Amino acid sequence: xxxxxxxxxxxxxxxxxxxxxxxxxxxxxxxxxxxxxxxxxxxxxxxxxxxxxxxxxxxxxxxxxxxxxxxxxxxxxxxxxxxxxxxxxxxxxxxxxxxxxxxxxxxxxxxxxxxxxxxxxxxxxxxxxxxxxxxxxxxxxxxxxxxxxxxxxxxxxxxxxxxxxxxxxxxxxxxxxxxxxxxxxxxxxxxxxxxxxxxxxxxxxxxxxxxxxxxxxxxxxxxxxxxxxxxxxxxxxxxxxxxxxxxxxxxxxxxxxxxxxxxxxxxxxxxxxxxxxxxxxxxxxxxxxxxxxxxxxxxxxxxxxxx
Amino acid sequence: xxxxxxxxxxxxxxxxxxxxxxxxxxxxxxxxxxxxxxxxxxxxxxxxxxxxxxxxxxxxxxxxxxxxxxxxxxxxxxxxxxxxxxxxxxxxxxxxxxxxxxxxxxxxxxxxxxxxxxxxxxxxxxxxxxxxxxxxxxxxxxxxxxxxxxxxxxxxxxxxxxxxxxxxxxxxxxxxxxxxxxxxxxxxxxxxxxxxxxxxxxxxxxxxxxxxxxxxxxxxxxxxxxxxxxxxxxxxxxxxxxxxxxxxxxxxxxxxxxxxxxxxxxxxxxxxxxxxxxxxxxxxxxxxxxxxxxxxxxxxxxxxxxxxxxxxxxxxxxxxxxxxxxxxxxxxxxxxxxxxxxxxxxxxxxxxxxxxxxxxxxxxxxxxxxxxxxxxxxxxxxxxxxxxxxxxxxxxxxxxxxxxxxxxxxxxxxxxxxxxxxxx
Numbered sequence: 001x002x003x004x005x006x007x008x009x010x011x012x013x014x015x016x017x018x019x020x021x022x023x024x025x026x027x028x029x030x031x032x033x034x035x036x037x038x039x040x041x042x043x044x045x046x047x048x049x050x051x052x053x054x055x056x057x058x059x060x061x062x063x064x065x066x067x068x069x070x071x072x073x074x075x076x077x078x079x080x081x082x083x084x085x086x087x088x089x090x091x092x093x094x095x096x097x098x099x100x101x102x103x104x105x106x107x108x109x110x111x112x113x114x115x116x117x118x119x120x121x122x123x124x125x126x127x128x129x130x131x132x133x134x135x136x137x138x139x140x141x142x143x144x145x146x147x148x149x150x151x152x153x154x155x156x157x158x159x160x161x162x163x164x165x166x167x168x169x170x171x172x173x174x175x176x177x178x179x180x181x182x183x184x185x186x187x188x189x190x191x192x193x194x195x196x197x198x199x200x201x202x203x204x205x206x207x208x209x210x211x212x213x214x215x216x217x218x219x220x221x222x223x224x225x226x227x228x229x230x231x232x233x234x235x236x237x238x239x240x241x242x243x244x245x246x247x248x249x250x251x252x253x254x255x256x257x258x259x260x261x262x263x264x265x266x267x268x269x270x271x272x273x274x275x276x277x278x279x280x281x282x283x284x285x286x287x288x289x290x291x292x293x294x295x296x297x298x299x300x301x302x303x304x305x306x307x
Numbered sequence: 308x309x310x311x312x313x314x315x316x317x318x319x320x321x322x323x324x325x326x327x328x329x330x331x332x333x334x335x336x337x338x339x340x341x342x343x344x345x346x347x348x349x350x351x352x353x354x355x356x357x358x359x360x361x362x363x364x365x366x367x368x369x370x371x372x373x374x375x376x377x378x379x380x381x382x383x384x385x386x387x388x389x390x391x392x393x394x395x396x397x398x399x400x401x402x403x404x405x406x407x408x409x410x411x412x413x414x415x416x417x418x419x420x421x422x423x424x425x426x427x428x429x430x431x432x433x434x435x436x437x438x439x440x441x442x443x444x445x446x447x448x449x450x451x452x453x454x455x456x457x458x459x460x461x462x463x464x465x466x467x468x469x470x471x472x473x474x475x476x477x478x479x480x481x482x483x484x485x486x487x488x489x490x491x492x493x494x495x496x497x498x499x500x501x502x503x504x505x506x507x508x509x510x511x512x513x514x515x516x517x518x519x520x521x522x523x524x525x526x527x528x529x530x531x532x533x534x535x536x537x538x539x540x541x542x543x544x545x546x547x548x549x550x551x552x553x554x555x556x557x558x559x560x561x562x563x564x565x566x567x568x569x570x571x572x573x574x575x576x577x578x579x580x581x582x583x584x585x586x587x588x589x590x591x592x593x594x595x596x597x598x599x600x601x602x603x604x605x606x607x608x609x610x611x612x613x614x615x616x617x618x619x620x621x622x623x624x625x626x627x628x629x630x631x632x633x634x635x636x637x638x639x640x641x642x643x644x645x646x647x648x649x650x651x652x653x654x655x656x657x658x659x660x661x662x663x664x665x666x667x668x669x670x671x672x673x674x675x676x677x678x679x680x681x682x683x684x685x686x687x688x689x690x691x692x693x694x695x696x697x698x699x700x701x702x703x704x705x706x707x708x709x710x711x712x713x714x715x716x717x718x719x720x721x722x723x724x725x726x727x728x729x730x731x
Contacts, residue, residue: 043412044390135564153500153557156556157559157711246502247499247558249704265405266692267405267692267698267699268386268699269700275695
């Protein structure tokens, strides 16, 4: 018995060890290093003066820093909510739709996944072209169908810019959640659904009483993945509205804030590497806390459902 | 355990392969044709590769053992990349540096050569330009390479159509705008999606005649003036007067789009910098493009001309080839280089002393205003942008909000002044 356990442990070790080393060298150490730098200040890329918690104190007590930080966090929360709505809720219904049996459902599945294969920068660029107020095709289409009076400078208006950026990201990764959900739905035993139908369940009953409880763990995974992705999102802002999150920081997310503060020169919005590292550490804390909360929430839900 | 050993071995091999790939990148500068030494030259101007290669091939002709490898990095990533490469010890040998604090920050990382004794020629350069790349105790760390001016480009054919002359005063300028608008033209190609142009070109260029140019800028830096003073507010009000002449939905028009609008002949005017000559040349040719300096407040005023210190060239202290680098440095400071540079890159004006002939007509026109003007640089570029929030960021943001009708000109100036509280 003991021998078997030992063998089992060794076997596990062999699987975990390479990943552990790679993870430590390329993830854990840089994170710890970055946290260390958040306690330092200085001009160069590697800050050299130890200042203790000074960077954090500045970040939360000086208006010039905290106004940008809270702004980016607020934008990021809105961004997450919009993306979650589109990807999770619409993605779920799309998955229910493509798992019904009809002609072309396989094609629809593939089609929804296609944008995911593009790079975020390319997606941003395409959206920027389509929405360009001068030669963009979107405004022209609106005009053609008589909706010309609703046209606004989509990416130049603080009221619409963040929503557009969220839609662009959601569009790209929409297929991923469809994929997750449809594989979950595919996994449900057909006989259960059939039995329900015989008992007179309509599509709503099916979704609420059978599909949703079965794919609940997937809802958790998808939401957590979206959360992590959104709170570290940088490329889409960079591609669509610049690293300042124009207009007027209305699309500035935690990722773009971090990039700007850590790597830009002071005259272009940089705060120095030390302050940048402090922002990065805050991002790490937010993501860790967020994931923890979401995990607890979905685990609790799962327990409630299985009770 | 055999498997563990083997997986460790595989990992080591992978790691080694990875590190060799990195090393390959580093060795790039020492590889070359036989005995030739390769010096890496970096800048934020990716559009100049061919032009810089043509300039540098002249140098290699004169110094056959030295090859210059021009490797620019995208503008928005340049500063981060430069800092990283210098910190990692793989920085380029020859380095484009921005003026004042951002170049100074690179100097403070202790990676640039001090040029005072190495390059006595520097004392003949314009002192204001030298000061833009020197420490407070006058240690020079870059050759002032190029300055740029800000003014207004226009379409000759559109002006001709309405019988318009180049405006000299603001009133005439407004009349031109009004006539063009009444004729149904897109007056300016300007958009406000990217805010830096609003400050760097418009406020610093066209505003200078109203806030008082260099003298006012000095007063701002010496803390004897504030951004909320009447003259700075007046300049802001003048910027606001231009808004009715922007294209529809200008808030969504970014820098590249506005260049395209003007460059393809779809707008009558474009407030821009001299560096755009090449861009307009590529977009639709220069035959129809004219230029005039920022209009004066009153007839008879002296032009306050924003002649901005744009690029200096510094040298990596830790270069592997100090001797060859010195040879190139001397050449960079020579009038031969300056003439080649201005021919290849019209709109960039060299600071190197000497008499030159400009081959490009627009560049000639831009330069023709210099003699009768007081030169100045961008309003809050020096000192006032050394900390967060920088003056540069603040003015850009303030004007963007003003054009979004969120702030009045007065409030916009107050916004800048509040943001600069760290300076006062």
